[in-house]
Every structure is written in structure tokens, then in C-alpha cells.
Amino acid sequence: MKRTRRFKRVASSKPNKPISTTTDSGHDSDTLTSRRSKSMTIRSSSPEPKINSVPNSVPSFDKVTIMPPQFFQVDALDLAPRLLGKLLRRDDVVLQITEVEAYRPNDSACHGRFGVTARTAPVFGKGGHAYVYLCYGLHTMLNVVADKEGVGAAVLVRSCAPVSGLKTIQQRRGQITEKPVLLTGPGKVGQALGISTDWSNHPLYTPDINGFCTGGLELLDGPEPEKILIGPRVGIEYALPEHANALWRFAVADTPWISAPKNTLRPP
DNA sequence: GAAAAGATTAAA
DNA sequence: TTAATCTTTTCC
Numbered sequence: 001m002k003r004t005r006r007f008k009r010v011a012s013s014k015p016n017k018p019i020s021t022t023t024d025s026g027h028d029s030d031t032l033t034s035r036r037s038k039s040m041t042i043r044s045s046s047p048e049p050k051i052n053s054v055p056n057s058v059p060s061f062d063k064v065t066i067m068p069p070q071f072f073q074v075d076a077l078d079l080a081p082r083l084l085g086k087l088l089r090r091d092d093v094v095l096q097i098t099e100v101e102a103y104r105p106n107d108s109a110c111h112g113r114f115g116v117t118a119r120t121a122p123v124f125g126k127g128g129h130a131y132v133y134l135c136y137g138l139h140t141m142l143n144v145v146a147d148k149e150g151v152g153a154a155v156l157v158r159s160c161a162p163v164s165g166l167k168t169i170q171q172r173r174g175q176i177t178e179k180p181v182l183l184t185g186p187g188k189v190g191q192a193l194g195i196s197t198d199w200s201n202h203p204l205y206t207p208d209i210n211g212f213c214t215g216g217l218e219l220l221d222g223p224e225p226e227k228i229l230i231g232p233r234v235g236i237e238y239a240l241p242e243h244a245n246a247l248w249r250f251a252v253a254d255t256p257w258i259s260a261p262k263n264t265l266r267p268p
Numbered sequence: 269g270a271a272a273a274g275a276t277t278a279a280a
Numbered sequence: 281t282t283a284a285t286c287t288t289t290t291c292c
Binding site for chain 2: 281282283284286287288289290291292
Binding site: 110111133135136137138139141156158185186187233234236 | 274277
């Protein structure tokens with residue numbers, strides 16, 4: 001066990017991070033608990049859930065709609081394409097989801113295939129929570145848990161486009177660029193959001209206190225893409241052919257913010 | 269208790 | 281094309 005030290009290696013461990021008390025590495029379950037405490041009421045189902053007329057501009061935060069829990073309580077195959085265009089927010093960073101993959105029960109590529117374990121427990125939890133795991137020992141992968149409690153289903157967020165907080169994104173990524181290389185790839189999304197596996201099981205439908213950006217992680221409504229592309233999922237060659245070949249990868253069409261490989265994506 | 273594999277990325 | 285890197289899960 002080499003383990004030089006148990007220092008929480010978080011992607012965004014850059015020294016000049018703007019967050020004050022709630023640092024990435026300082027994030028812990030206590031913080032989660034308090035954040036989750038109910039004393040805050042929000043109308044997650046406002047009369048006008050759609051955000052049209054916001055093509056490029058950033059929607060003002062107090063008009064934003066947080067997706068309600070019931071939005072997530074569907075089959076991962078249904079949830080996945082609906083996540084395209086939606087927004088992930090943490091701090092001043094807002095990312096628009098451009099590419100996802102669905103993972104489902106009885107799916108030989110799904111992390112839930114071994115049943116409930118310490119790592120995968122959130123996958124079997126209530127839809128609308130995050131499932132964050134470490135891949136290849138270094139990349140934090142963000143999934144949106146789907147379906148009802150007890151069902152092992154989730155949607156991996158593979159790529160995003162930046163909406164706001166570009167400087168923070170670049171800082172966390174360690175790259176000063178506006179090109180797709182900034183956010184196309186699941187590990188990059190996790191790094192840009194500055195999350196660690198401690199964020200696994202964090203609810204994405206619970207607003208920050210008073211709706212301000214206090215370090216939470218939320219899924220906000222966003223414009224639906226006009227056209228989408230589908231294809232087989234990436235990096236699951238070990239799975240059974242029927243699952244490896246299933247077209248459960250979804251992407252926004254006509255955007256450069258898509259991860260490789262792109263040549264396996266086709267119109268539905 | 270040990271070994272293998274992995275929903276990847278960046279650099280050569 | 282390949283090294284980096286380490287947790288999770290399985291097997292003995």
C-alpha cells in the first residue's frame with residue numbers, strides 16, 4: 001500500500017480557487033446533510049418549466065427551474081435523451097449536457113450488475129441523485145441516477161458545452177481554451193465541476209439555500225435540442241454483444257461538444 | 269489477502 | 281499507441 005497520503009485528490013485542487021469555506025476537498029457528508037436539510041422551499045415545478053428564448057445567453061439564476069424528482073424516475077433509456085440540453089450547475093459553473101449514455105438493470109455493462117455494493121449503492125437509490133465513481137484511478141465520472149428506488153439504472157454524462165463560469169472551468173481543468181477539448185469526455189466533465197466521489201448520492205433536485213450558488217450540484221431545465229444522434233456506448237467491450245451493440249449513447253446533433261469516437265453516432 | 273480490470277485521458 | 285494510476289470486485 002503505497003498511499004503517500006490520504007489527501008483528497010480533487011481535480012480542482014488549484015490553489016486559486018474562489019470558493020471560500022466549502023472547498024472541493026473540504027466537502028463532506030456533513031455539508032451534504034446540512035445542504036439537504038429542508039427548511040428551504042422551492043417550487044421545483046413552476047408553471048412554466050420551459051426555458052425558451054435562451055439560445056446563447058445564460059438564464060438568470062432566479063428564473064431557472066430545477067428539475068423535480070419525478071423527472072428522473074423513469075427508465076434510464078427514456079431519461080438519457082431528455083438530459084440532453086439540460087444544465088448542470090455548481091458554483092458559478094453551468095454546463096449544458098451534450099452527450100450521455102444509459103445504463104440499465106440486466107445490463108452487463110452497468111455497474112449495478114454485481115448488485116448493491118458500497119460503491120454502487122446510489123445507482124439503486126432514488127432517481128435524481130448523482131452517482132460518482134473513480135475510473136482508472138483518476139477520473140471522476142458523473143452519472144445521473146434514473147428510475148425508482150431499487151432499480152439499478154443511471155445515465156453517464158459524457159460531454160458538456162460551457163454555459164457560464166468559463167474561467168472556473170478552465171482553472172479546474174488546467175487548460176485555458178474554449179475549444180471542445182475542454183469538456184468532451186466524462187472525466188473532463190467531472191473535473192470541470194470539481195466533484196469527487198464524495199458527491200456520490202448527492203441529490204440533483206435540491207436547490208441551494210435561497211437559490212444562491214453555495215456549492216451544490218443541481219440539474220436545471222434547459223432548451224431541448226432540435227436533433228439528436230445515437231450510437232453504441234463507449235468503452236464497454238467486455239459486455240455481452242447485445243449490450244455492447246445497443247444504441248444507448250445519445251448526443252446533440254450539430255455541435256462540436258461531443259467526445260470521441262464520433263463516427264459511431266448516427267441519426268435515429 | 270492478492271490479482272485483474274476498468275463507462276479514460278493526455279502525450280508521444 | 282501507450283503509460284499513468286488506484287479503487288472495486290472477485291477469487292483463492
